[in-house]
Amino acid sequence: MATKAQMKGYGFSFQLTGLKELMDALEQLPTIAMKKGVIRNALKEAAKPIEEAAKSSVPVVTGNLRDSIGISTSLKPSQRKGRFDRSSVTVYIGSSAPHAHLVEFGTVERVLDEPRIVTIKGRTVKITTTGFMPPNPFLRNAWDANKEKALKLLGQALWRQIAKSARRLAKKAARGTLTRRQIEGLNK
Numbered sequence: 001m002a003t004k005a006q007m008k009g010y011g012f013s014f015q016l017t018g019l020k021e022l023m024d025a026l027e028q029l030p031t032i033a034m035k036k037g038v039i040r041n042a043l044k045e046a047a048k049p050i051e052e053a054a055k056s057s058v059p060v061v062t063g064n065l066r067d068s069i070g071i072s073t074s075l076k077p078s079q080r081k082g083r084f085d086r087s088s089v090t091v092y093i094g095s096s097a098p099h100a101h102l103v104e105f106g107t108v109e110r111v112l113d114e115p116r117i118v119t120i121k122g123r124t125v126k127i128t129t130t131g132f133m134p135p136n137p138f139l140r141n142a143w144d145a146n147k148e149k150a151l152k153l154l155g156q157a158l159w160r161q162i163a164k165s166a167r168r169l170a171k172k173a174a175r176g177t178l179t180r181r182q183i184e185g186l187n188k
Contacts, residue, residue, distance in 0.1 A: 022155065025162050030169070030185020036089050038165050040073060042157035043091040046150045047071045050093050053142035059103065068097040069139075094139060106135030 029035050051071050058066050072092050094100070109132040116127045169186075172178050178186070 018155065022158055022162075026158070029162070029165055030182045030188075031179075034165055034169075034182075038158065038161040039089045040091065042154055042161045043089065044071050044073075045157040045161075046154035047091055047093050049146040049149050049153070050142050053146050054093065054095075054139050057141060058138040059136055065095060065097045065100060065103060068095045068100065069093075070096070093143075100139075102133060103136050104139055105137070107131075107133045 026035055026038065029038065048071070051069060054069050055066050058069065060066050070093075072094075073090065075092060076096070107130070110130045112128055112130065118125055118127060169178075169182065172182070
């Protein structure tokens, strides 16, 4: 079975094959926590090519920006406004560096309200503007170049994670250490 979906606003369409079989296998897991864990781990695995592409294309001055790029399941408190939903699984790829957005989107030149007088190598200079920086969209380019690859990896990673969870569940059952919820979920 093939399913097509359109991501609104991004102009990115994709086709997933075997989605029904994948969803049926995911439904066999006994608890919501196990299902969400499988999805979260698969998303992290599928996001690796995007993370690697962003790290390889970011401009490097000190390496702090490059080293701050990573995959996470949470946002900083200042980024969380209206985004908390316990029923969904979300993975973010980005930078924790405070200047990452300035590199990604660039800056405009601004005129200072009060000029600053600074001394550089014995010369006094009057600074009246902040200057500007052109955008260098390292994250957007990494997404654009690797989104199809990530989607293909997602399907493979989901199957791998489901199998891993099933093996873990079988070991717990053999030891007799299943939780009450796992037993209830398996008896559905």
